[in-house]
Amino acid sequence: MNTAVNNRLLVTKAALWFFVGVATVIAVVRFTLGLGVTTALTDFTPWGMWIGFDVLSGVALAAGGFVIAATVHIFRLERYHGIVRAAILTAFLGYLAVIIGLMVDLGRPWNLWSVFFNWNLHSPLFEVAMCVILYTAVLALEFAPVGLESFRWAQPAVRLLRKLTLPLVITGICLSTLHQSSLGTLFLLSEGRMHPLWYTPLLPPLFLISAIALGLGMVSLEGLVSSWLYKREPEWPQISGLTRAASIVLGLYVGLRIGDLIWRGQIGWALDGSWYATLFWIEMALSAIVPAVLFRLPERHGGRWAVRWGAFLTVAGFVLNRVNVGGISHIAITGEAYVPALTELFISIGIVAGLGLIFLFFVENLNVWEKRPERPDRFTRPAVDPISSQFIGSPWFGSGQRAALAWAVGAVLGLILVEAQVSQRGQPRANPVRSPRNVVVEVTPRLDGKGHEFDWIHQPATLASFTNTEVENPSIQKAVLIDSGGAGRFVLFAHAAHQKRLGGEASCGQCHHRNVPLDRGTSCVRCHRDMYRLTDTFDHARHVTAHRVDKDPCVVCHADRAAAKNRSGSKSCDSCHKPIAPLLTKVKVKGTYPIGVAPGYKQALHSLCIHCHREHELAEGFKEPVLSRCTTCHRDQFGNETEMRVQAGWPSPTEQPLDIQARLGSPTAIERASKSSAGPGTKVTPQ
Amino acid sequence: MKSFAILTDVTKCIGCEDCVAACKKANDSGADDAPWKWQSEATGLSSTRWTTIERAPEGRFVRVHCRHCLDPGCAAACPVSALKVTAEGAVAYDPSICLGCRYCLMACPFVMTRYEWESANPRVRKCILCYEEIKAGRMKQPACTKACPTEATIFGERKALLAEAHRRIDAEPGKYIDHVWGEHEVGGTSVIYISDVDLTAAGWPARLSERPVPELATRVLNTVPATFLTVGAAMVGINWVVKRRQTIAAETAKQINTHAEGEVDAAETDSERTNGEGS
Numbered sequence: 001m002n003t004a005v006n007n008r009l010l011v012t013k014a015a016l017w018f019f020v021g022v023a024t025v026i027a028v029v030r031f032t033l034g035l036g037v038t039t040a041l042t043d044f045t046p047w048g049m050w051i052g053f054d055v056l057s058g059v060a061l062a063a064g065g066f067v068i069a070a071t072v073h074i075f076r077l078e079r080y081h082g083i084v085r086a087a088i089l090t091a092f093l094g095y096l097a098v099i100i101g102l103m104v105d106l107g108r109p110w111n112l113w114s115v116f117f118n119w120n121l122h123s124p125l126f127e128v129a130m131c132v133i134l135y136t137a138v139l140a141l142e143f144a145p146v147g148l149e150s151f152r153w154a155q156p157a158v159r160l161l162r163k164l165t166l167p168l169v170i171t172g173i174c175l176s177t178l179h180q181s182s183l184g185t186l187f188l189l190s191e192g193r194m195h196p197l198w199y200t201p202l203l204p205p206l207f208l209i210s211a212i213a214l215g216l217g218m219v220s221l222e223g224l225v226s227s228w229l230y231k232r233e234p235e236w237p238q239i240s241g242l243t244r245a246a247s248i249v250l251g252l253y254v255g256l257r258i259g260d261l262i263w264r265g266q267i268g269w270a271l272d273g274s275w276y277a278t279l280f281w282i283e284m285a286l287s288a289i290v291p292a293v294l295f296r297l298p299e300r301h302g303g304r305w306a307v308r309w310g311a312f313l314t315v316a317g318f319v320l321n322r323v324n325v326g327g328i329s330h331i332a333i334t335g336e337a338y339v340p341a342l343t344e345l346f347i348s349i350g351i352v353a354g355l356g357l358i359f360l361f362f363v364e365n366l367n368v369w370e371k372r373p374e375r376p377d378r379f380t381r382p383a384v385d386p387i388s389s390q391f392i393g394s395p396w397f398g399s400g401q402r403a404a405l406a407w408a409v410g411a412v413l414g415l416i417l418v419e420a421q422v423s424q425r426g427q428p429r430a431n432p433v434r435s436p437r438n439v440v441v442e443v444t445p446r447l448d449g450k451g452h453e454f455d456w457i458h459q460p461a462t463l464a465s466f467t468n469t470e471v472e473n474p475s476i477q478k479a480v481l482i483d484s485g486g487a488g489r490f491v492l493f494a495h496a497a498h499q500k501r502l503g504g505e506a507s508c509g510q511c512h513h514r515n516v517p518l519d520r521g522t523s524c525v526r527c528h529r530d531m532y533r534l535t536d537t538f539d540h541a542r543h544v545t546a547h548r549v550d551k552d553p554c555v556v557c558h559a560d561r562a563a564a565k566n567r568s569g570s571k572s573c574d575s576c577h578k579p580i581a582p583l584l585t586k587v588k589v590k591g592t593y594p595i596g597v598a599p600g601y602k603q604a605l606h607s608l609c610i611h612c613h614r615e616h617e618l619a620e621g622f623k624e625p626v627l628s629r630c631t632t633c634h635r636d637q638f639g640n641e642t643e644m645r646v647q648a649g650w651p652s653p654t655e656q657p658l659d660i661q662a663r664l665g666s667p668t669a670i671e672r673a674s675k676s677s678a679g680p681g682t683k684v685t686p687q
Numbered sequence: 688m689k690s691f692a693i694l695t696d697v698t699k700c701i702g703c704e705d706c707v708a709a710c711k712k713a714n715d716s717g718a719d720d721a722p723w724k725w726q727s728e729a730t731g732l733s734s735t736r737w738t739t740i741e742r743a744p745e746g747r748f749v750r751v752h753c754r755h756c757l758d759p760g761c762a763a764a765c766p767v768s769a770l771k772v773t774a775e776g777a778v779a780y781d782p783s784i785c786l787g788c789r790y791c792l793m794a795c796p797f798v799m800t801r802y803e804w805e806s807a808n809p810r811v812r813k814c815i816l817c818y819e820e821i822k823a824g825r826m827k828q829p830a831c832t833k834a835c836p837t838e839a840t841i842f843g844e845r846k847a848l849l850a851e852a853h854r855r856i857d858a859e860p861g862k863y864i865d866h867v868w869g870e871h872e873v874g875g876t877s878v879i880y881i882s883d884v885d886l887t888a889a890g891w892p893a894r895l896s897e898r899p900v901p902e903l904a905t906r907v908l909n910t911v912p913a914t915f916l917t918v919g920a921a922m923v924g925i926n927w928v929v930k931r932r933q934t935i936a937a938e939t940a941k942q943i944n945t946h947a948e949g950e951v952d953a954a955e956t957d958s959e960r961t962n963g964e965g966s
Contacts, residue, residue, distance in 0.1 A: 125790045170922045178915060191903070
């Protein structure tokens with residue numbers, strides 16, 4: 001026995017255990033807190049790393065299983081017999097990776113039973129699911145003799161399974177053919193989301209052909225890596241045979257892919273020099289073109305070096321291809337970039353690491369290879385003294401402890417990652433409006449009698465002191481400072497005044513549950529819609545944008561910092577826009593409406609705009625005038641149309657029946673509203 | 688059964704969002720929280736907001752929600768038929784069998800399907816045309832169309848609404864764009880629009896073909912049994928041929944002299960390679 005410690009194996013195993021540790025913790029969090037906090041997935045990129053890498057690539061990498069099984073059992077090329085067990089094991093583990101990846105990715109994996117009872121034969125994913133389940137079972141049966149052969153009691157089963165090898169292999173090949181291509185079929189439904197360089201009706205055959213090439217490459221790579229790990233000579237004759245076959249399949253793939261682009265007239269996309277064209281050529285070069293050439297290099301020209309690189313490139317290139325089809329090519333159309341979250345990435349790595357450990361375990365304990373590798377990492381001295389037969393114990397730091405330590409270090413990193421993720425990305429984006437602050441203000445009527453002014457008296461230190469503020473003077477009111485832009489520019493909001501005006505305690509719902517029921521905070525613009533209305537004469541957002549270069553944009557118009565940020569407190573338009581008609585300009589209006597003064601926005605809207613609009617709308621043949629209805633702006637007063645009109649000194653719609661009824665021939669919503677006995681706030685809806 | 692639909696006339700919408708409020712109330716879809724990272728803004732379509740108002744050019748408002756395609760990509764995608772087209776035209780959802788695979792989100796050409804990302808037991812969320820309430824007779828029409836104060840969005844039989852849409856376009860030819868969105872797109876949808884502004888920016892991508900989304904995949908899936916049998920038969924056949932050739936070669940080798948064996952072996956290996964590589 002080689003007593004020297006194999007550092008390669010030792011470090012590799014520790015690393016694998018470390019990644020398993022990271023993934024374990026993250027997986028626990030993913031199942032308790034959901035996908036939102038553990039992934040970067042969104043409604044626009046619903047599939048990410050786990051589908052693109054674990055599922056799509058896992059299945060493709062497992063293609064070696066059916067390709068080698070076909071080579072040995074169907075084409076009866078006996079010289080590949082030595083690697084068939086390893087290839088089947090790789091395939092089985094690849095499918096396990098797919099299943100674990102799917103379990104993590106499915107939002108409701110506990111509903112998986114429903115696949116067996118609710119068949120949707122039109123769903124490519126149903127085909128995928130069935131193939132995964134059946135083929136994993138076939139692979140397990142194909143591999144089972146290797147696991148059972150050392151047990152005496154299992155010999156009948158082993159003999160039976162050996163007899164069934166050929167039927168199992170053929171079933172496996174049929175299932176694999178369907179399965180590899182069905183992963184391509186999956187994306188046939190996503191035509192609207194995919195870049196034309198990747199979307200083609202030929203996706204299913206392309207997936208199948210590339211899987212065959214990839215399977216050949218993967219078996220070669222796996223042979224090369226494990227022989228490096230266990231310091232033994234790779235099976236060169238088999239590997240060079242496999243890679244030479246792969247080069248033919250790769251050539252076929254390149255031809256079909258390019259030919260299809262030309263046939264469909266989409267080749268222009270590959271030549272337009274865009275980022276996606278570059279990506280396409282990088283993918284084609286890595287996955288197929290370069291490996292096909294490398295695999296064909298004669299051995300005297302560094303053939304082994306070329307085979308190593310070719311196998312690595314084709315595997316990496318086709319993983320890139322699957323990721324492109326599954327995600328990156330969608331960004332071109334949806335415009336929604338997706339970068340996997342670290343937690344997502346580590347789950348993927350953890351699954352691969354875990355299966356790597358299982359692979360090594362099987363290789364060391366079962367006859368996967370023709371010669372079982374030695375385990376120099378397990379003992380640095382014998383556990384039992386060979387002379388006295390006395391147990392002297394495993395070394396103080398055996399493989400178990402090493403694994404546990406690596407796992408624990410990984411778990412700690414997992415916790416840190418999850419914490420960072422949950423505290424930053426997992427939470428809702430910072431609310432643009434900070435929590436309001438309570439303040440006490442003094443309210444004084446404006447000299448011109450239009451509205452009130454607020455003077456900020458003080459800000460109570462605590463909520464308790466706010467509530468307990470003695471309010472002797474009725475003009476002293478509680479108010480709320482609301483952060484308007486998240487930049488510390490507060491708007492003084494007279495909460496009490498709003499409450500009183502809207503009808504006391506019962507009116508809470510009008511703001512706190514307005515357009516969006518159960519919404520926590522209704523923003524000002526929900527009621528003061530004119531502020532941001534695109535149809536308005538004044539576009540607030542545009543002014544904010546125009547003045548964003550100023551140090552304090554609000555003050556440009558709302559000159560008095562302490563005053564309420566409303567229209568009456570702001571500068572008049574003509575103080576900046578000199579050429580427009582100043583206030584108190586006499587406006588001549590067509591028709592019988594009074595020529596008069598429009599002293600403020602409210603008056604202007606009520607006296608001029610609405611009148612004109614109503615005429616205009618009725619003339620246009622609107623069934624009901626829209627802008628001229630009180631409730632268009634006073635939306636909380638829906639149902640009180642008539643009342644409001646009377647208060648405003650406006651003619652009630654019933655007083656002008658000719659205007660409306662003559663045109664419509666049916667009662668209007670306004671009338672129905674006025675006739676209905678419903679109380680204020682009740683919505684009256686036309687049938 | 689009649690196939691029902693919703694017709695939205697963009698020229699009549701005043702953007703009041705009463706439909707949004709009514710939808711939330713009827714479906715109890717929950718509060719719009721501050722926007723999560725997967726939302727562009729809290730007022731966009733989300734798992735709590737199954738319909739919303741989007742801004743179109745020229746100050747127009749467009750209500751967006753599930754289009755209820757006649758042959759929907761999402762229903763074809765769902766492996767367990769948790770999403771299903773009902774006889775009445777609605778695309779309904781059954782969370783009790785849903786796997787949460789999100790393939791429906793991938794297959795929606797309009798990107799109207801939403802997911803409860805913040806939940807550990809997530810459901811797919813989208814407009815279901817108040818299907819259950821209407822079927823049970825508790826509602827005559829969806830909450831949104833009932834709530835609309837300007838009749839900008841109305842509910843009715845699809846045929847009748849298509850006729851009404853064309854009637855409106857014909858009645859005022861200068862006013863509307865001569866196109867009924869949803870009449871032919873992706874094989875037709877149950878949520879149709881007429882408008883005086885182009886709706887390309889408001890949920891009707893220009894690239895939509897008139898072919899239903901599932902068609903291509905269905906064509907491939909229909910070949911599955913044939914593929915399975917063909918591949919199986921081919922494998923059995925190849926195995927039989929190769930085995931027979933090997934047996935004959937072995938027998939021939941037995942019969943001839945020992946010094947000739949090397950040549951036969953070499954010939955056999957060559958034929959094997961040709962077989963293996965040509966497959």
